[in-house]
Amino acid sequence: MTPLPSAQQLRYLIALADLRHFGRAAQACAVTQSTLSAGILALERQLDIQLLDRKVGKRVVFTPIGDEVAARARHALDALQTVQAVADASRAPMTGLLRIGVIPTIGPFVLPGLVSRLHAQFPHIRLSVNEDLTGNVMDKLVLGRLDLVLLAMPCACEGTETLPLWRDDFMLVLPARHPLAALEAISVERIGTERMILLEDGHCLRDQTLAVCRQERGWSTPDSEEEFVVTSLYTLVDMVADGLGLALLPRLAVESGILRDLPVVVRPVTGCQAWRTIGLAWRPRSPRAADFRLLAPHIRPPSVTAPPAD
Amino acid sequence: MTPLPSAQQLRYLIALADLRHFGRAAQACAVTQSTLSAGILALERQLDIQLLDRKVGKRVVFTPIGDEVAARARHALDALQTVQAVADASRAPMTGLLRIGVIPTIGPFVLPGLVSRLHAQFPHIRLSVNEDLTGNVMDKLVLGRLDLVLLAMPCACEGTETLPLWRDDFMLVLPARHPLAALEAISVERIGTERMILLEDGHCLRDQTLAVCRQERGWSTPDSEEEFVVTSLYTLVDMVADGLGLALLPRLAVESGILRDLPVVVRPVTGCQAWRTIGLAWRPRSPRAADFRLLAPHIRPPSVTAPPAD
DNA sequence: CCGGATGATCGAAAGATTCGATGACGCCCC
């Protein structure tokens, strides 16, 4: 049985596929050109296939099968590096750079406490935070540009592993002088005739608000000319205070003091399932998946007091 | 930078994880016990983690992280072998064992011609055929026990790559003396009041028949005591001939002569989308994916004459 | 307390990898 291609050979092939030049690829691999050339030749001999088209001048031209092998080689090398990464992560858990993504309707209310808590608990961790819409942070997650995403479920998180953290109720925010403000709790049917202020497209909270409203048959999306769409929860609250409409806010935002001293009141919504689930998502093959599970208990809404240490 | 673990080391680790015995693992790897022992030690030293618990007697006990690393090692070794397999497949396309799965409502009508055609076209291919329900063949496909599946879409084929081959119309088969037999084509609304004979649960054709019938509002699934459910298309045709009900048959089956000389007539269905798409499915990472695409043109219904060779 | 089984360790031989130097080949410009 011929030996499997070595990690070194795969590195050579991938560098050559990227740079299309033996000398520069060798430089990138920190070896001499002769070594890289011999490595590619050895790979061709071992696999018994032609990876490069050598007749066309002296330019580096991959054969179709060469491209295919290079693509598989990338995957194999990645898998090998993951073995190493798993070992590294276990030897030094909760260290190194953690690139965390978060959506705008969670970030401002969770991150401040989270960052300081993580720094206190895990001094060797370095945090990089990226706030963006659900779709964007999830894209970056699967592309490997983020390690961990804090988001609101339900959401389309194919190809990721998720862990629910806590339930975050939606609460109705309305102008203080609004007739409904007299009620202690407001049933979803009463919202049917009201104008709702929405976040702009792409915010999952927008879709979740619409989903809650659509549980009431009488409700329909406002015409585009009548629509009130804003880009941040802060603006949204301001507009409610101005009497321009009602809005659903996550309890998380309310309890973080987003209402300030504006002339608005906040009421629970009854008669429907009005909440989102805050959760974590990561790549299932992430070497640090075990770390992320350990990290989860430290991600909390600011209002929840820490459980006593044991 | 410490070197990545070698394929050999991963093999040693996996053999040890499987056999839990240095001597036998070494035998399985065709090396001496000392070599395997040294290999494991070297891996532990390179990764700088403890893979085995050595204090407990002399039994081979993996640490939790050892198990984790072994699992990743399996994946990495698999990826390396795939590089090799891609090369092998390209060097000798259309050779070796091809394990093909097929569903019962396609197999009898396509396989006979397909097998002889493939043997003629690719003499070095060895075929292994497995006929089973859609769910079962797809399970075997993703588990790697099949290479290629011939099935009817739409279907839930997550985690697989699919290639549509041709559209297969559904045709209504009814007793020769049935009043509707007088019509040249039968609109789906006329089926609303008829009793349909169905395949048993698990056949995708059953679900597709129900889907067609449900396009007609008046239609509802028969009560279980009134249901006529059979296990094969041949029985189904027999029951139609006996006047027990109507059935939808794929054109593929009709043109393969399943109606024999029974007192039934077959009519096109109008007024709805009544067809299935015959297609191929395989694992996206299959080393022979390129082969499968080349193979597709040779999979045809028996009625279609071969295009002239060019 | 001893013999068998199991895994770790050691030195030597075989094999693989790498380097620097050099060869072969096409291309460009004078």
Place this chain on the structure above:
DNA sequence: GGGGCGTCATCGAATCTTTCGATCATCCGG
């Protein structure tokens, strides 16, 4: 058209790694 240049292949020597067989250390059951 020929020399210079850029590019990839080849070669021998030095170095590093892997493997083997032998041996040692330890544990377990009688």
